[in-house]
Amino acid sequence: MNYQEISKESIGLLYQSHQQIRKSEIDIRLIVLAELYVSQMNGCAYCCSFHSNELRELGITQSIIDKIPGWKYTNAFDHKEKLVLQWAAAITRMTGDFEELKTQLLLSFSEKELVDLTASISLMNALNRLRITLGDIH
Template sequence: MDYTKISKDTISHLYAGYKSLHESPLAADLKALIELRVSQINGCAYCCHLHTNEAVKLGINKDKIDTLSRFASSNLFSDAEKEALKWAESLTKLDGNKKVLHTELSKYFSEREIVDITICISLMNTFNRLAISMRDD
């Protein structure tokens, strides 16, 4: 089912929100890591492939990409990246202490960046669910 054509107007709003993140102060490589990690958690093979390729194009180290699922115990990730990825996991799995995680996140990111990280996570969860439920592959 080609949901992008069937509900073109609605989908275009989602993509417009996604494209607006290009104007965010967030680094492109952080957004790519977040998108890939959320897609890994959700098990969206299509999105994992897409965001892995994007990460490679952005010059993210292959070892970093390969250890993304174990970021918390890896020395390849900065403390800021780890906090953003913890936030992504918590919002995707709907678990964890959001207040504590938000406090830790605010040590590294501005309010605008936290909002944009959260939007990035939320949109990626939406796109994963659409791709998983509407694709044949």
Template sequence: MSQRLDFYKSSPEAIKAMMGLEHRVSKSTLEKSLIELVRLRASQINGCAYCMDMHSADARKAGENERRLATLGAWRETPFFTDRERAALAWTEALTLIVNDHVPDNAWEAVQPHFSPEELTDLTLLIVAINGWNRFAIAFRAQPA
């Protein structure tokens, strides 16, 4: 498989807009490790190899351990994630797979106690951003380095 288009070069203004989302996420109070887990989980669901490669490396740089990374796809069956992380991962899955259930009440009820309103908005923005990046990378067949 070869890359179809270098989207970074083809429309710098589009990438600038996407980077605006990333800038806000970086200014949020969300933990760096949580941010990378969310990015990686959404990328796993979407099957984005480029983003999975990038965000697993970024998670390691942020101090994430191999055991948690190896079991992220089965986070419900492991004791390795906090309640806050579990809530964020469930929210990530609900928003990434929005066509399935349109974010059911149980996803909201699970996430809401663990995050302030600002954090919930920032978490949702993070999920929106990574799903957008996944779609750029998948559509244009970005390749891991």
């Protein structure tokens, strides 16, 4: 189903939000890292491919991309990247101590960066679900 064409205005606004978040103060690589991990957790093949390509274009090596699912068990990611991945997992799975994690995040990110990161993760969950349930599988 071509849901983007069927509901141009509503879906278009979601994609406009996605583009606006990418203009945030937060490092775009962190946003895309979160988007890929969310897409991996949700099983959205299209989005996994799309965001993997984006990370490669941003200079992230395939070796690092391959380690994202096992981020807890590698030193391949720095402190901020691990915080982003942990936050993405907590929001996507709706588990964990949100208050404690927010406190940790605010030691490394501004409030605006945290809001933009959270919006990005939340929006990616919505876009994954649209693609998986209504999108064409290719």
